[in-house]
Structures are given as structure tokens and as C-alpha cells.
Amino acid sequence: MNIGILGPLVVRSSGGDATPSAPKPRQLLALLAARMDEAVSMDVLIDEIWEGRPPASAVTVVQTYIVRLRRALADALRIGSDDVADAVLPFTGWGYRLVSGADTTHDVKAFLRCAELGRDALAAGANDQAAVMLRRALRMWRGPALAGVRLGPHLRAHRTHLEECRLATVEQRVEVDLRLGYHHELISELSGMVLQHPLHENLHSLFMVSLYRSGRPAQALSTFQKLRKNLRDELGIDPSPRLNNLHQAILVADPSLDAEIQSRLFRLELDLPSGRVL
DSSP, rough: OOEESSSEEEETTEEOOOOOOHHHHHHHHHHHHHHHTOOOOHHHHHHHHTOOOTTTTTHHHHHHHHHHHHHHHHHHSSSSSSIIIIISSSSSSSSOOOOOOOTTTEEEHHHHHHHHHHHOOOOOOHHHHHHHHHHHHHHHHEEEEEOOOOOHHHHHHHHHHHHHHEEEEEHHHHHHHHHTTHHHHHHHHHHHHHHHHTTTTHHHHHHHHHHTTTTOOHHHHHHHHHHHHHHHHHSSOOOOHHHHHHHHHHHHHOOGSSOOOOOHHHSSSOOSSSSSSO
16 A cells, blocks of 8 residues: 655555545545554544534544545455454544555655665765765655645644655755755755745755855855844844854855865754654
8 A cells, every 4th residue: 555645645555546535534544644553543533623623423423434434445455344444444442543564655654764864874974875865755745745635733733744854854955965066056946945934044054055155155145144134023033153153154255165064064953753753
């Protein structure tokens, strides 16, 4: 079975797609897929779908959705509904669990594994290997996480965390590209990213380095000034010492800026999780 939530929800096997089109059953399956191999309580399922305002029939409605999902999974897997109830989507006492099999692929698990390998290679200075693994991780994204799925509180939290993981992986890939000398190529990408994340210090620092190495020190300094203004206007704080050190290095044309990124200045502060994402 192929499970995908890094984009539109995908739950399919050789027998076809088991993803329902109706919004609430789709939402229910998405939460079970996001928490693959974990027991999800009836209370959590009800809260996800109705957000604290469940009807009196909520338990019965969820049970009806589960029956429909089991039928769809049975068709996709080409097995009986009873087998699905026993081994694929069993009742756990007061909830349900979507169980992975030996042949199950899950894009989140694959993404996190590749990102972890890329991060380890980056830390070890194996830049080419890091670039391969980080790009491989990011190619697993087919669009915004859980696109097309109605989101309640639990799926919203899950999607936010996944998007943070994705951004951290992009940052690490950018760092590798800078180490490999692709500063010119990064300018366009990073200029858009700092607009999307006007308070994100690490993205600004990477943008400043790419500009400086591309012969645009004035734009690098202007980027710092915009960040400082944004931080003061929005949060009432100044840039961190790390950013101030980079700013000073650009002002004096510190030769170290032309070398590989220094870990003391650009080490990523957001680590990817290696396990569960909720």
C-alpha cells in the first residue's frame, strides 16, 4: 500500500485508490494515515471532525465512516473486509489504527529518513552526498501537505509541523548549495523565501551570503537592514549576535565569507525530528 500526505492525500494499492471523495471520511482517513501504526482514539477522531461541537450521533457516524473505509481498502488491497478489520484498520478498544504492512510505503517516513541522512552528511562535510539526499527528500513533496483535505485541530498541527520540517530541509539544501559554490543560482530562490518569511534569520543570513559572494555587498547589507526593521516593528527585538556578526563581516569584507560557510555563523538551529511528527 502506498500512503502519501506530502501533497494531496493518497492511499492506494494495486487494486486501486482507497481515498474517499467525501470531505469527512477523507479527513478521517488522512488523520489515520498521518498517525500510521498509532492507535487514534475515538475522542481524537471526533474532535478532529467536529472541533468540539460533535452531534449526539458522532460515535455512530465515525463507525459508519470506518466501515466505508474498510470496504475501500479491501477493494484496493484485493482482500476481504474482515481481513481489513483484523489486520489493516482494526478497532483498538476505543479507537482505530491504520496498520502498515511489509510492502507499505509512507512518504513522510521516507522524507524524514532522507532528510536525516542529508543532515548527517552535511554535518560530516560530505557536501555532494548531502546535496543528493536533501534533494531526494524534497522531491517527495507533491505540493502542500494534506492538500485538498478538510483540516481540524489535529491535522492542522500535523501539517504545520511537516511544513516546518520541509523548510528546515530547504535551508540545509541551500547551505549545501552555497558550500558547492552555487551562490548565483540561489539568489532568485532566496529572494522569494525572505519575502515569505520576513522574520526568519537563517534564511536572511543565507541570502546575505549568496548576495555577497555574487558581488552584491550593498544588497546584502540592505537585506540585513530590512530584517532588522521587520524584527523591531513586529517583535520589538534586534537581530541576534549571529546576524550582527555576519553584518560586520560583510562591512569589512572578511575573507572568511568567500570560503565555505562557517558553522559558528550558519549552523541551522531547527533540527528535523527522526521519528514521530505529531
